[in-house]
Every structure is written in C-alpha cells, then in structure tokens.
Amino acid sequence: MLRTQFKPLLIKILAILIGAVLLFRLLSISEGIPISVITHPTPEVETLEKAIKHNPQHAYAHEQLAWKKYQNKHYKDAKQHALKALQNNLSSGMATAVLMAVFDHEKKPEQSHQAAQLSAHLWPAHDLSMKVIADHWLKYGHLTKAMSAWNVSLSQDPHKEFFSEGDTAKALFPTLNKVAQHEESSQLFQPYHLHPPSWWDEFFKYMVVQPNNLLAVDRFYQQTLLNGKTSHKNKKLYLSNLMQENEWSKAHDVWQKGLPKQKQPYARLIYDGSFESNQINNKYTDDKFSWTIANKNHIQAYLDRFSKSDGVYSLRVAFNSWISDYWGYIRQVLVLKPGSYQLEYKTRANLNAEEGVQWILYCMKDKKSEASINTLGKGQHLSGFFDWKKDQINFTVPNDASCKAQKLTLVLAGKNTSKQRVRGDIWFDDFVILPKN
Numbered sequence: 001m002l003r004t005q006f007k008p009l010l011i012k013i014l015a016i017l018i019g020a021v022l023l024f025r026l027l028s029i030s031e032g033i034p035i036s037v038i039t040h041p042t043p044e045v046e047t048l049e050k051a052i053k054h055n056p057q058h059a060y061a062h063e064q065l066a067w068k069k070y071q072n073k074h075y076k077d078a079k080q081h082a083l084k085a086l087q088n089n090l091s092s093g094m095a096t097a098v099l100m101a102v103f104d105h106e107k108k109p110e111q112s113h114q115a116a117q118l119s120a121h122l123w124p125a126h127d128l129s130m131k132v133i134a135d136h137w138l139k140y141g142h143l144t145k146a147m148s149a150w151n152v153s154l155s156q157d158p159h160k161e162f163f164s165e166g167d168t169a170k171a172l173f174p175t176l177n178k179v180a181q182h183e184e185s186s187q188l189f190q191p192y193h194l195h196p197p198s199w200w201d202e203f204f205k206y207m208v209v210q211p212n213n214l215l216a217v218d219r220f221y222q223q224t225l226l227n228g229k230t231s232h233k234n235k236k237l238y239l240s241n242l243m244q245e246n247e248w249s250k251a252h253d254v255w256q257k258g259l260p261k262q263k264q265p266y267a268r269l270i271y272d273g274s275f276e277s278n279q280i281n282n283k284y285t286d287d288k289f290s291w292t293i294a295n296k297n298h299i300q301a302y303l304d305r306f307s308k309s310d311g312v313y314s315l316r317v318a319f320n321s322w323i324s325d326y327w328g329y330i331r332q333v334l335v336l337k338p339g340s341y342q343l344e345y346k347t348r349a350n351l352n353a354e355e356g357v358q359w360i361l362y363c364m365k366d367k368k369s370e371a372s373i374n375t376l377g378k379g380q381h382l383s384g385f386f387d388w389k390k391d392q393i394n395f396t397v398p399n400d401a402s403c404k405a406q407k408l409t410l411v412l413a414g415k416n417t418s419k420q421r422v423r424g425d426i427w428f429d430d431f432v433i434l435p436k437n
Contacts, residue, residue, distance in 0.1 A: 059089035066098040075102050097132045104136060130156075131171075143179065143188055150176065151192065154199040169199070173206045180207060180216040186223050193227045204234055208241045217241055218250075230258075243288070248364070248405035252335040255289045270334060270408070273345070273431030275303055275313045288333040291315075299323060301330055309346040309388045309429035316427050317410070319351070324412070324420045331409035333364065338399035340436040343377070343408070346429045348388045353422040355414035356383025361395055363403035374403060381413040382426060394436075 043051075043061075045068055051061040066081035079102045085095035103111040134149035153168050179185050192200060204224075207217050221238045224230045235258055242251035256267050263279075266272040271290045272279075279290075293301040293315075304316035317330065343361065351357075359379035377395030397403055414420035 057088045059085045059095075062088065063095040063098070066095060070098050070101055075105050078102055100136055101132055104139065109140065131168075138175075147179075147188055147192075151197055154203075155197050169202065169206070173203060176203060177207055177210060177213070177216065180220060183219070185216075186219060189220070189223060190227075193223050201231060201233060205237055208237045214241065214245050214247070221254075225257075246401075246404060248333075248335050252289055252405075269336060269341075269433035269435075270343075270431050271332060273433075274311050274429060275315050276311045278303065278313065289335070291330070291332050294329045296323075296329055299329070304427065307348070307427055309348075309427075311429075314427045314429040316425060317357075318425050319423050322421050322423045324417045324422075327411050328409045331407055334361075334406045334408060334433070335404070336397045336406055336433070338397050338403075340394070340396045342434045342436055343379075343393040343395065343431070344390060344434065345392075345431040346388050346390050347382060347427060348386060349382055349424070349426040350385055351383050351422060351424040351426050353383035353414075353424070355412070355419045356381045356422060357410055357426060358382060358413040359393065359408060360411050361393060361406055361408050363398075363400075364405040364407050365402075374398070376403075376406060383413075383422070388427075388429075 043064065045065065048061045048065040048068070051058045052065070055061075062081045062085035066078045066085060069075075069078035069081060078098055082095040082098040082102070086099075089095070103109075130149040130152040134146045134153065137143070137146035137149065150172050154172060156168075179188065204217075204220060207213055207220060217238065221230070221234065224234060235254070239251050239254060242248070242254065256264070259267060263277055266277050275291070295301060298319070298321040300316075300318045300320065302316060303313040305313055307316070308314035315330075343359075345359075349356075358381050361376045361378070363374040363376065376397065377393040379393045380391055382391070397406065412420040412422065
C-alpha cells in the first residue's frame with residue numbers, strides 16, 4: 001500500500017523538477033564524498049528504538065534510525081525505517097534521502113534519481129540531506145545538481161573565524177577544487193559568480209593556497225571579474241598568488257586593469273612618476289606596483305604641494321633627526337621587459353650627510369629559487385644643498401627568469417654606519433623610464 005502511494009508522489013514531484021539540462025560532465029571525478037565523512041548529532045540507536053517501541057508512528061525516530069542503519073550498512077533495515085517515516089510523515093526529506101542511498105546500493109538508478117528529486121523538493125535547506133543528495137548526483141555525473149546541493153550545505157554551515165576549517169568546508173572544498181581544474185567548470189560556477197553565496201570568497205581563498213593551482217585560480221578570478229563581482233579581497237588574494245608563482249607580468253596586468261579609470265593614465269613603465277595621483281601607500285601593502293611609503297620613527301615621506309619641479313605635487317622625505325638605519329622604505333615594483341632603459345628623475349635637497357641617499361634598482365628575487373639579488377643600476381649619492389636638478393640611471397634588464405620583476409627603492413648611500421647618517425629634507429619629482437634602442 002505504502003509503495004503504491006509513494007510511487008505516484010515520486011512521479012508527481014519528478015514531473016515538477018525535470019527540465020534541468022546537464023551542461024557537461026567531468027569524467028575524472030566520480031568518487032563523490034564518502035557517506036562516512038558525514039556526521040550529524042542525533043540520539044543514540046537505543047534511544048530511537050525505545051521511542052519507536054513507545055510510539056510505532058514516531059516519524060522522526062524512524063528517519064533518524066533509517067540514517068543510522070544505513071551508515072552501519074544495514075540496508076534492509078534502513079529501507080524499512082525510511083518507509084515507515086514516510087508513512088507517518090510524507091514531508092520527510094531525510095527519509096527520502098536514505099531511500100535514495102539505499103536504491104543506489106541496490107543499483108536502481110531510476111528509483112534513486114526519483115528519491116533524490118523528491119528529497120531536495122521536500123527539504124531544500126537541510127544540510128545533511130543535501131550532502132547525501134550531492135554525493136548521489138556526483139556519482140552519476142550530474143554536477144549542476146550536485147553543485148546546487150553543495151551550495152545549500154555550505155550556506156548552512158556555521159560561519160567560524162576560519163570558514164575553511166569547518167566540517168562541511170573540509171569535506172567539500174577539496175572536491176570543488178577538483179571540479180575547478182576543468183575548463184568546463186566556468187559554466188558550472190557561472191550562476192554563483194553572478195550571485196555569490198556567503199562561502200564563495202572563502203572557497204577562492206582555499207583555492208589560492210593549494211599547490212599547483214594557478215590555472216584554476218586564474219580561471220575562477222577571470223570569471224569573477226567578467227561578471228563584475230570581484231572584491232578587493234579576491235583581487236588581493238589573486239595578486240598574492242601570482243607573485244608567489246613568479247607570474248609578475250600577469251600580476252601587473254591584473255593590477256593595472258583593476259585601477260580606477262582616473263588612475264589608469266598614471267600607469268606607465270613606472271607608476272605615477274610625478275606623484276600627481278595625489279595618493280601614496282603609507283604602509284606596507286600588497287599593491288606593490290604603485291609607490292609604497294612606509295614611515296619610520298623620525299622620518300616622514302609625503303606629498304608636498306609647496307615645492308615641486310612640475311605639476312601639483314612632489315615627494316618630500318624629511319629626516320627629522322640623525323638617521324643611520326634607513327633602507328627600502330620608499331619603493332615600487334616594476335615589470336619591465338628585457339632590454340636597455342634610462343630612468344630619469346628630478347631632485348632637490350637640503351640634506352646634511354656625508355654620503356647621503358641614492359636610488360637603487362635590482363631584480364626581484366624569484367620566490368621559487370635561491371637566486372641572489374641582481375643589482376641593475378644605482379643613482380648618484382644625493383646630499384648637500386641644491387635646487388631642482390635632473391639625475392638618471394642607465395640599466396639593462398636581462399632576459400632571465402630570475403628578473404621578471406624589478407624593484408626601485410631609496411636607500412642610504414654610505415657603506416658603514418658613520419657614513420650613513422643623514423638629517424634634513426630631500427624632494428623627488430618627474431620619474432620616467434625610457435626604453436633605449
């Protein structure tokens with residue numbers, strides 16, 4: 001009688017839900033998520049059996065006992081308790097999820113598909129049911145449906161300080177990352193790029209730290225960018241990943257395309273060489289391709305509108321007391337192609353020093369190797385009292401993987417502490433890099 005009632009209901013619900021078309025399948029992912037990794041706090045078996053003995057129509061006790069019997073591979077008992085649960089509560093999505101799993105075990109795919117559709121319809125926001133349903137759809141290669149179930153499970157997971165450390169994320173993120181390795185994943189992820197769920201950024205963060213994952217991360221980020229949903233957090237993570245992988249050219253391109261329209265004209269071979277963007281980074285940041293100014297005790301670096309060579313602003317560096325340990329606090333990362341160049345800039349000074357300061361340009365160290373820093377060029381020692389004048393550095397970028405990016409930085413020119421002492425002010429303006437034929 002129950003089976004006779006159950007079948008029309010399955011057919012009715014199936015008729016409502018059919019219509020989703022499988023876009024593609026990823027043949028290399030077939031294992032799914034083992035049922036054994038799914039845990040859910042429920043009463044003990046003895047407690048559930050006592051409840052059923054006291055009340056044979058106890059639907060909740062039957063559905064929970066069905067799940068426990070399935071976990072213990074008592075498939076016949078699991079099926080009986082699931083049917084009993086449905087007999088007393090036709091809305092039990094958990095019971096239909098257990099039936100789906102049992103039908104899978106019995107190699108009855110058509111019946112298991114019907115049960116999966118019904119369970120998702122009855123309990124569309126139940127995390128445990130959705131985990132079981134996702135495992136089912138993944139087993140049969142229905143990745144769009146599996147993705148929908150994973151989304152529910154992850155969205156229901158409590159948001160901890162480190163989301164990826166949650167039980168659901170630990171179980172699902174590795175599988176989602178496998179899916180992301182395939183080019184077709186862009187189609188699968190598209191609806192979530194358009195309307196990012198609460199766990200979306202955390203999954204991207206997980207992807208970034210996985211080894212040998214650059215192609216998947218790049219595909220994910222580009223799709224996010226295409227849909228206009230990229231966040232500053234995602235951009236920062238992606239840039240960090242590219243730099244870590246020594247992909248400086250791509251990182252620079254991502255950074256440049258992400259600049260606001262009003263800042264893009266300043267993106268030459270050196271960014272904002274005349275300091276006219278009216279913005280500098282006053283701390284260490286991941287925005288390495290613009291001027292980074294990290295102030296130190298008794299040292300201030302800031303935009304000065306009262307003394308400039310040209311335009312509205314110059315950069316003023318004020319050593320407010322005797323300083324002998326200043327190194328690399330003003331810098332910018334460049335991404336120049338192999339070839340010969342000339343760096344020009346203007347400077348004026350009111351600086352007490354024996355050796356003064358100088359600009360130095362060197363290759364950024366490849367994070368994947370132990371290659372030593374390769375100095376490309378050094379500017380003149382700048383000290384004393386003089387009005388605006390031009391200085392230049394001629395240098396050549398080698399055609400070498402260890403010099404994909406370069407760093408320009410201001411340092412003390414002396415070779416020992418006594419000759420490094422400086423006090424006073426120095427200004428810089430109109431930096432430009434010119435290729436030499």
